[in-house]
Each structure stands twice: as structure tokens, then as C-alpha cells.
Amino acid sequence: MSLLVIGTVAFDAIETPFGKTDKIVGGAATYASLAASYFYTKTKIVAVVGDDFPTADIQIFKNRGINVEGLQIKEGEKSFFWSGKYHNDMNSRDTLITELNVLANFDPVIPPSYQNCDYLMLGNLTPQIQKTVINRLQKRPKLIVMDTMNFWMDIALADLLETIKLVDVLAINDAEARQLSGEYSLVKAANKILTMGPKYLIIKKGEHGALLFFEDKIFAAPALPLADVFDPTGAGDCFAGGFIGYLAQVGTINFNNMKNAIIFGSALASLCVEKFGTERIKNLSQAEITERVQQFVKLSSFSL
Amino acid sequence: MSLLVIGTVAFDAIETPFGKTDKIVGGAATYASLAASYFYTKTKIVAVVGDDFPTADIQIFKNRGINVEGLQIKEGEKSFFWSGKYHNDMNSRDTLITELNVLANFDPVIPPSYQNCDYLMLGNLTPQIQKTVINRLQKRPKLIVMDTMNFWMDIALADLLETIKLVDVLAINDAEARQLSGEYSLVKAANKILTMGPKYLIIKKGEHGALLFFEDKIFAAPALPLADVFDPTGAGDCFAGGFIGYLAQVGTINFNNMKNAIIFGSALASLCVEKFGTERIKNLSQAEITERVQQFVKLSSFSL
Numbered sequence: 001m002s003l004l005v006i007g008t009v010a011f012d013a014i015e016t017p018f019g020k021t022d023k024i025v026g027g028a029a030t031y032a033s034l035a036a037s038y039f040y041t042k043t044k045i046v047a048v049v050g051d052d053f054p055t056a057d058i059q060i061f062k063n064r065g066i067n068v069e070g071l072q073i074k075e076g077e078k079s080f081f082w083s084g085k086y087h088n089d090m091n092s093r094d095t096l097i098t099e100l101n102v103l104a105n106f107d108p109v110i111p112p113s114y115q116n117c118d119y120l121m122l123g124n125l126t127p128q129i130q131k132t133v134i135n136r137l138q139k140r141p142k143l144i145v146m147d148t149m150n151f152w153m154d155i156a157l158a159d160l161l162e163t164i165k166l167v168d169v170l171a172i173n174d175a176e177a178r179q180l181s182g183e184y185s186l187v188k189a190a191n192k193i194l195t196m197g198p199k200y201l202i203i204k205k206g207e208h209g210a211l212l213f214f215e216d217k218i219f220a221a222p223a224l225p226l227a228d229v230f231d232p233t234g235a236g237d238c239f240a241g242g243f244i245g246y247l248a249q250v251g252t253i254n255f256n257n258m259k260n261a262i263i264f265g266s267a268l269a270s271l272c273v274e275k276f277g278t279e280r281i282k283n284l285s286q287a288e289i290t291e292r293v294q295q296f297v298k299l300s301s302f303s304l
Numbered sequence: 305m306s307l308l309v310i311g312t313v314a315f316d317a318i319e320t321p322f323g324k325t326d327k328i329v330g331g332a333a334t335y336a337s338l339a340a341s342y343f344y345t346k347t348k349i350v351a352v353v354g355d356d357f358p359t360a361d362i363q364i365f366k367n368r369g370i371n372v373e374g375l376q377i378k379e380g381e382k383s384f385f386w387s388g389k390y391h392n393d394m395n396s397r398d399t400l401i402t403e404l405n406v407l408a409n410f411d412p413v414i415p416p417s418y419q420n421c422d423y424l425m426l427g428n429l430t431p432q433i434q435k436t437v438i439n440r441l442q443k444r445p446k447l448i449v450m451d452t453m454n455f456w457m458d459i460a461l462a463d464l465l466e467t468i469k470l471v472d473v474l475a476i477n478d479a480e481a482r483q484l485s486g487e488y489s490l491v492k493a494a495n496k497i498l499t500m501g502p503k504y505l506i507i508k509k510g511e512h513g514a515l516l517f518f519e520d521k522i523f524a525a526p527a528l529p530l531a532d533v534f535d536p537t538g539a540g541d542c543f544a545g546g547f548i549g550y551l552a553q554v555g556t557i558n559f560n561n562m563k564n565a566i567i568f569g570s571a572l573a574s575l576c577v578e579k580f581g582t583e584r585i586k587n588l589s590q591a592e593i594t595e596r597v598q599q600f601v602k603l604s605s606f607s608l
Contacts, residue, residue: 044479053329088488089488090488183533184392184393185529185530185532185533186396186511186529187529187530187531190530191531205512207490208509208512208513209512209513209524209526211529217602217605218529218603219603219604220513220526220527220529220603220604221606222526222604223524225489225490225515225522225524226489226491227489227491227492228489229489254604256607259606260606260607260608263606263608268608274467293608299520299522299523299524300523300524300526300604302418302523302525302560302563302564302566302567303560303564304564304597304601
């Protein structure tokens with residue numbers, strides 16, 4: 001019984017209207033595994049960094065009980081580095097620097113102790129690598145959740161279509177759902193995407209919440225309106241990590257648990273954006289998470 | 305005990321990706337009063353048309369039991385006419401024609417039988433006229449709901465600020481809330497606007513639903529994802545009409561009833577857009593409304 005998270009572990013340099021960071025720890029696998037660790041204690045990562053990645057930063061994972069046996073450290077190479085600047089609306093950003101470094105030749109190695117995992121989170125990466133990870137698992141996990149982005153739809157659509165055939169849940173944003181399906185209506189887009197492989201589709205809408213599609217059912221989760229969003233980096237990854245972490249905790253996959261998982265994922269995402277980078281998400285208390293989830297309950301409940 | 309709806313009764317010519325209409329009946333007061341009439345039988349309108357407005361079209365109101373004593377018919381003048389074309393995304397539109405006609409000198413007359421109303425819906429109109437209506441009522445209604453738009457913020461901000469001081473509920477969209485407050489965060493925008501007069505603020509987000517702000521509380525209502533939106537015209541007015549009509553029916557103004565009112569308003573709006581103009585909204589069954597409201601319940605409910 002374990003949850004495998006694959007994705008980037010990287011350095012980010014972020015500028016928002018609230019401030020600017022030097023190189024800090026980031027990456028999809030970082031945020032997703034940290035978020036998942038609050039729900040499920042057997043979380044393990046598969047990722048790659050260079051020898052410039054400080055031991056102290058690996059401690060962030062260890063502090064949360066995350067298994068880092070699958071974190072490759074490449075001697076003489078540098079870690080993936082991304083730098084971006086968010087605009088005033090915090091919904092759009094410019095990428096200033098992307099240095100692939102170790103990611104250029106990433107060959108994901110699954111340690112023997114990682115085999116027989118039940119839950120697999122495919123964080124945003126090339127769809128080819130995501131597929132390789134699935135193929136290298138001796139037993140198909142009970143649940144495979146895949147995150148991806150428009151970038152791969154632009155440059156690796158064939159690989160992307162191959163990979164999404166293999167997953168249970170696909171999580172993309174509304175623009176990406178429209179791009180992937182060629183449909184403007186999200187209902188039509190979802191119906192089309194649900195014929196491409198995934199049984200569940202999550203459409204993330206940022207400050208407008210998220211939609212979950214399953215068969216002919218739809219669930220709409222709100223986002224928590226926040227006075228200040230300090231840094232949106234990692235919000236989508238925390239959402240995905242909280243989502244699969246919650247499902248791993250409850251252990252049963254059905255529409256009701258998926259709905260709750262979306263609320264827990266949304267709660268983690270809303271906490272993440274309150275500080276820069278992983279600052280908030282690396283050290284949460286269960287009480288903070290419970291309180292935040294209760295805010296979501298209050299936010300969306302009504303009784304006729 | 306009655307509900308007064310003030311606003312435009314007009315001709316619209318609409319083009320959407322699904323088709324094109326000739327001049328059909330439209331206007332904020334038309335949509336809002338029709339929507340309200342499904343919840344509250346004592347709905348009355350104050351509006352003005354020219355003598356080009358066919359008696360058969362006035363019958364649309366009478367069929368729904370709406371009192372039209374306050375509908376002025378100006379001999380020798382023409383009704384307000386708006387023509388617009390929606391883009392493929394249905395969220396943006398171009399105004400092709402605006403002919404103010406009778407609206408240019410609209411002086412709202414409140415028939416004596418309309419006095420002592422309990423509920424007042426100020427549909428989108430010049431804020432000066434909205435204020436005049438409030439002043440011409442001998443007794444302040446129990447609840448005043450005001451709809452407005454960015455156009456009045458651009459050209460009549462001082463009047464707008466005067467009028468919103470007098471109302472209980474303001475309903476605007478997210479871009480308008482940002483414009484009115486000068487704040488990007490909707491939480492900060494709402495906090496500022498709630499110091500300008502209204503006790504309740506509704507921020508309409510179209511396909512993303514609506515937010516209700518009251519004191520330090522927030523309620524997020526989803527919009528129903530639809531496969532086809534035929535014609536978005538009147539959706540906001542149906543929302544407002546359904547909202548105040550429901551509150552008039554229950555008779556008690558509190559946060560819980562406001563939340564339900566938003567769900568009922570959203571249900572009416574989602575029905576409205578399924579056909580052109582007033583076609584769908586002028587002839588609904590209670591069963592259709594109940595079923596639609598149940599779809600909203602299913603859409604947003606989860607149990608932890």
C-alpha cells in the first residue's frame with residue numbers, strides 16, 4: 001500500500017506583486033507529495049535533481065515522512081530551474097527562464113520497494129515519461145491520476161493521447177479541456193474527453209473552483225475567495241496531491257469520495273497560495289486543514 | 305404586499321452562433337418580472353414603450369399575472385431597441401444598434417395602486433431613474449435590489465454612488481465589482497462595496513456562478529454547466545427576478561434565504577439561456593423549475 005508521486009523537483013525564482021524570491025524549492029512532485037503527505041503516510045516520490053540540490057532541501061520531504069528513495073541525484077548536473085513573473089491579476093504569468101538541465105534526459109527509475117503501489121500521481125511532465133512510469137510498474141495501480149498542460153498538447157499530442165488512455169483521472173484547466181476536445185462547452189468537452197480513456201475528468205478553473213465529470217454526473221466545487229493570493233505557484237499540484245492523498249486515505253474510489261477529495265485538494269491549494277513557494281504547505285497542522293475544509297463547507301452549503 | 309420591477313421593456317434583435325432573431329420582446333424588466341412571477345403572484349412593472357409595441361406582446365406579462373398598470377405607452381414614439389451579436393464563446397458580444405427612443409426621456413410614474421410595495425427590483429437603467437423610483441415611493445420597501453452595469457460606472461458614477469447608498473442588495477459582475485472598488489481581489493472589492501450602502505453584494509460570474517457577500521460571510525453558488533447556451537440575453541435579469549421573487553415568496557430576509565434565492569435565480573437564468581429571448585422563460589412549469597433547482601442541489605452537494 002503506497003502512493004507514488006512522479007514529477008519535477010526543482011528550483012523556482014518567483015516574482016509576484018507581493019515580492020520576489022531567490023531560487024527556492026519548487027516542482028510538481030514537491031508540491032503534490034507535500035500536500036498528499038497530510039492525508040497518507042506512505043507517500044513516495046520519483047524525480048531527478050542535480051548535485052546543486054542542497055541536502056537541507058531534501059529534508060523538507062523527510063520532515064513530512066515522504067520516501068525519497070526514488071529521487072535521483074545526478075552528479076555534475078544541475079537541477080531543473082524555472083523563473084516566472086505573475087501579473088497583477090495573478091491569473092497570468094510570464095515565464096522568464098526555463099533551464100531543463102537534469103530533466104532533459106530524465107529516465108524515471110522505480111526502486112523495487114516502490115512496486116505494488118496502489119495510487120499513482122503523474123505530475124506534470126512529458127507524457128512520454130508519464131507513460132514510462134506506468135509501464136515500469138509491475139502491477140497496475142488501483143488509481144492513476146494524471147496532470148498535464150497545454151504545452152504538451154502543442155508539442156506532444158500523440159504521446160499525450162497515448163498516455164491519457166491509461167489513466168483513471170485527468171486533471172486539466174478549462175482552456176486545456178477546450179483545446180484537447182475542440183469543444184467550447186465544458187459539458188461537450190468533458191463528454192469527449194471521457195471517451196479518450198479517463199473515467200473521471202477534473203476541470204480546474206483557478207479562482208472559479210473546479211468541475212468533476214463522471215459518467216453523466218457533474219460536481220462543482222467552489223474556490224475559496226481570498227483577500228490576498230501571495231504566490232499561485234504550486235496551487236494546481238497541491239490540489240492534485242491533496243486529491244489523491246485523500247483518496248489513498250479513504251481507500252475506496254467512488255463519485256462521493258472523489259467529490260470530497262476535490263474539496264480537500266482545493267483546501268490545500270488555497271493554503272498553498274497564502275505564502276511564497278512551499279513555505280505554507282511544508283508545515284501545516286491538521287487543525288489548519290480541518291478549519292480550511294470547514295470554510296469550504298460553509299462557503300457552498302445551503303438548505304432549501 | 306407586492307413586488308415592483310422597474311427596468312426596460314424593449315425590442316431586441318439577437319444573433320448567436322445558433323441563429324438570428326428579428327425584433328423580439330426583451331428588456332430587463334421583461335425578463336426580471338417574468339422570472340419573479342413564478343414565485344410571487346403580485347408582481348408589477350414600471351416601464352415605458354412606444355406605440356409600436358404590440359398588444360399581443362403585452363399579453364406575455366398578463367399571461368403570467370404581471371400587473372402592467374405602470375407600463376407607459378407613449379403615443380407617436382418608438383420603443384427602446386437593442387441589437388447585438390454574441391461571439392462563439394457566448395461570453396462576449398458586440399452591440400450593433402442602440403436606439404434609446406422612449407427611454408431618452410423616461411419619467412417613471414408610480415401608479416397609486418403600486419404604493420406600499422414591499423419589494424423593489426431596480427433593473428438595469430440610469431442610476432438617476434432608479435433613484436427617482438425610490439424617492440417616489442411613499443414608504444421605503446422592505447427590500448431594494450439593484451442591478452447596474454459598467455456603462456453607468458463610466459458615465460454616471462456620482463449618480464450611481466448616490467443610488468447604491470439607498471439599496472439593500474447590489475448585483476454586479478466580477479469586472480464591475482473590480483471597477484467600482486478599484487480592488488482586484490473580490491474579497492477586498494466586496495468589503496469596500498459593502499461600506500458604500502448595500503448590506504448584501506452579489507457578484508455574478510456568468511458560467512462560473514455567483515458569490516454572495518454579507519458581513520464576513522460568503523456563499524458561492526455554481527452555475528449549471530450546459531451543453532448548449534442558445535442565447536445569453538436576459539440571463540442576468542432572470543437571475544435577479546428569480547432572486548427577488550423567491551425572497552418575496554418566503555417573506556423573510558436573512559442570509560439563508562438569500563442563499564436559496566441565489567440558487568432559484570441561477571436556476572431561472574439557466575433555463576432562460578436554453579432558447580432565444582423570452583421563449584423559454586415566458587412559459588415554464590413549476591415542475592421544470594423544481595427539477596432544475598434539484599440539479600443545482602446535486603451539482604454542489606457533498607458530504608464529508
